[in-house]
Structure formats: structure tokens, C-alpha cells
Amino acid sequence: MDSIKVFAPGTVANVACGFDVIGLALNAPGDEMIVKRSDTPGIRISAIHGADLPLDPAKNVAGVAIQALLQKYEATKVGFDVEIFKNIHPGSGIGSSAASSAGAVVAVNQLLGEPFTRKQLVRFAMEGERLASGAAHADNVAPAILGGFTLVRSYRPLDITTIHTPKDLWVTVIHPQIEVKTSDAREILKQKILMTDAIKQWGNVAALVAGLYQENYDLISRSLEDVIVEPIRSILIPAFHELKLKCKEAGALGGGISGSGPSVFMLSQGEENARKVAATMNDVYAPLGVDYKIYVSQINTEGVKVIG
């Protein structure tokens, strides 16, 4: 096999109460990438469609992630040509850079005969995240590569586990096309928080994980509450509180800010509810004069997929 085409999913990091530790993978939106193996050493980004991103592999997250993989693989006389079709808008908060990094390392790993496990690939993709945001975080690349819900327990040592995904869980995401810088979204957070709030948050995180294993949609719904980050970051997102309230009235289990925003996600039981939530998001945002896109998808339990 000398050429491969992969689908690289968008992802939702944080997942309400799971700030900095829980993420999930989407079926839509997602990028596509074609990676070709060549005998000419080096990594070449031949084209990027749909976004204005650097072709220089040292400045492109896919290039950096592949480079991290090749450093461990210690191969000589092997090179890769990468073509990227971006559907995930950079800066949307649904893991645009993570998708490129994750797709790139999964594709290259396939072309090399799978020397690494999916879990091992996470570390290489994290180097792409380091380039994109200055921090080698895993909360988007882990679900992008592994699929489903993932939990990053710790970074030193890196400890990632997959959490059971209930069959009938769907996600609706709205991406308001405004700019929220990850660095700004992080700066406004407090360095110290109330113990009582922290206890509420870890009670909710524990209940979310239990609810996912129990496939208990009511418990999932009750636990999708973020008392620490959302009250602060939501001020950056137009009509956030109205959006959330109306989505829950329309049948959403709950939701919150996707990553550091500006996208907002809602979980629902079943496709019908997820589509009602999408219609509600549209109703709330249509009058606002802000461009936006809405996506409906089941949770993606496979992660990056080979599609050709």
C-alpha cells in the first residue's frame, strides 16, 4: 500500500464538567487526508483545501506530528506526501488542528505496516497540538485517534483510557463563526477555585462516567453541569445561556462549550432529538447576525477511519 485516504474526526474537548480531562469524537464535521508513501525522504504538504494553513511541514501540525512519529520509527529512505481537505474550521473549538495531527499519524502508521498502537500514536499527535497552541494537550487528539469518549487522567505519566459510549448518544454542535483565542479563553479562568465548587465538579465528572457505563441517559443529563469554567467562558459566546436553555427544552440531555469555544455542543438520546436540537440552535442563532454552522452526528467510536 503506497497511498491511503483517511477521515479525521472533529472532537469536543472538556465535555461540560470534564474540563481538561474528557473528550469525545464526532462523525461530522471531519477532515479528509490523502497520504502517499514515497522513496524520497522528507515530509511534503502538497496542498491544503478549505483553509489557509502553512504548507511548510515544520509549521504545519500534520507535518510536525508525522516528524514525531518518524523520530521514533527511525526509518531512512522513506518520505510522505500529504494532501489535506479541511472541513473543520480552524479556531472553531472542535479540534481542527487535532484532526490534522491525528489523521496524519494514523495514515502514516498504516503505510508503515502499523508499527505503533493507536494509543502510542496519541503522543505523536500531541506534538502537533504543541505547535498549534503551545501546549501538548491530548484532550482532542486522544478522542480523534481512539474514538468515543476518552479520559486523560494525567500527563506525567501520560495516562489515557477510553470510556464506554452508549449506543444511542448523539451530538449536535453549533459553530458561531466568531474568533475566540484559546489563549484568551484560558487567561480569563481563575487560578484558585472554591473547594465547594470543585467537589460539585468532581461529583458531576464521576457521575458522567458512571452514567456513560450504565447507559443511563438521565444520569448523564444531570451530570452535564460545569460550575467552574462555563460561568466564565460563556460570556465570550453570543446568546450562550438562551441557546443552552432552549436546547434542553427541545430535548437535549445537556451540553456546554466545545473546547475553549466558540462552538457549543449538546448531547441527545437518539437522532430525532439531536435534529430537534439542531433546529432550535438555528432558531436561536438565525436572528443574531452571526454566521454559523450546525452539525449533527452520532458519537464516533472508531476515531480516524481509513476510507480509501
Add this chain to the structure above:
Amino acid sequence: MDSIKVFAPGTVANVACGFDVIGLALNAPGDEMIVKRSDTPGIRISAIHGADLPLDPAKNVAGVAIQALLQKYEATKVGFDVEIFKNIHPGSGIGSSAASSAGAVVAVNQLLGEPFTRKQLVRFAMEGERLASGAAHADNVAPAILGGFTLVRSYRPLDITTIHTPKDLWVTVIHPQIEVKTSDAREILKQKILMTDAIKQWGNVAALVAGLYQENYDLISRSLEDVIVEPIRSILIPAFHELKLKCKEAGALGGGISGSGPSVFMLSQGEENARKVAATMNDVYAPLGVDYKIYVSQINTEGVKVIG
């Protein structure tokens, strides 16, 4: 049925990273109670063996818990005589008051023909806890009544769920017979904590719950870490750090302070490891000149049990 005998288990609240939200039930130590139904209205505590506690039902946690149940049941012309055999030392940090409250309401509920579910009984037993500590907390009475690992997600509204218990999980508890007042143990805690510590804690709590569902003993071990409460409260417990270190060297998965102390618990995979941990606890404590008791038991997945 006019008379019933129940076993009411000791419990471990907090469970390392699960401060204020997670608890578990033990098979040892536990109290026994004989409750008799009578046609003479009122609650009478006829005798308490093994501890010096008030016989006045308005000042006894079992009496108060039964009274809370009867207020909801609205029965007239029914009374109860209670005899308590205490094996759980008051002030040990392994749910002594919770066992009395939990045992009392389960026994009375049986004698009345089970008008309430076990989950409904938790609320009545919490009134016993209110008498004992001033706060109607559920982190001991929930596991005592429901068995296994329990999670108290919130109090308003009260939201309790049972978490899966791996078959081969054992607990070793050491009770150093020194006094640590719950109120003192709570006062030394900080009202504000670092966001970075809180994130570590909820990553660990999420991983503990995932590890229990996965029956993944390694993940359980890695997640049994409390970066917030243990560093402060452990100063109240003699030789805490040596004890913990040596227990882990002896094969314990991990552990921490039971409730607000002074007891310390360790989880192990299998009885053999749990007994090695008990021997290690003995080795550490024997030279200290402090009286202590050590208990080894599998996790109790049934909660309060009818034994006669």
C-alpha cells in the same frame, strides 16, 4: 414478622480522590442490631453493647433515623424496641453512626413490609448523621444501605448512584485508637484550592469510576491519589506516609484516610494481598505505642443484611 436481626456494615467515605462524593461498604467491622415491632407506640433503645452511647431515642442516631422514617410512613399504634451490638468504634472514621442509622431504618422497613426502597431509606438515615455530626451527609449511609461503591453526585436534589464493584476487590483498614474530631478534620481544610490541583483530582475521580467499571486494577491503583485533602489531614494520623508507602510496597493498589480519620484504608486485588497489607500495617504500627485494630474484608455489595 415481629423481630429482626441485621448486620450493619462499616463504611469508608471519601475513598482517596473521591472526597465528599464516593463511599464503599465493608464486611468487617460491622454492628448487629435486633429490632422488635410492638403495639406500644414509640421508639425504645433497650440496650447498647460495646459503646457508651445515649439510650434516649431523641439523642441516638438509630432513634432519630427511625423517627424520620415513621414521619413519612404515618403509622400509628406501632412502636419499636432496639438493641444494638456495636463493633464499629465511635470516632473511628469507618461510619459508626452511619451503621446504626442504616441498620435501624433497614430493619424497621422490613418489619413494616418494605414500604420504602433502599434508596429512599438513605434520606432517613441521613437524619441520624445530622444528629451525629451536624450535617446530614450521605457518604457513609449510602454505601451502608446500598452496598458496594456509591456516588453522591449532589444533595439538592439528592442524587445517589451505585458504581460497579469489581469481584476481587478487598479492603484492609487500620483503626489507630486516637481521637480525631470530624469538625477539626474539616476546619483545617482550605476553602480555596488551586485549579490545577482540582483538575488532577477530577481526572483521578473519573479514572477511578472508569477503573471500577472496567475491573481494571491497574487503573484503579493509578487513580487512588488525593492531591487536595490527604496532604493536609494526614498530619493528624501517626506514621501515615510510612504506612501508605509500605502497604503499596506490600501489594496494595492504594488507599488513604477513611472518612475524616483516624482510620486508614487500603484496597487490594484478592484476599492474599489484603492480608499481606494487614501484616504490613501491623509491622508499622506495633512499635508506635498506639492501640490499633486491623480489619480485612471484601467489599460488601449488599449493604445492611438481615441475619435473623
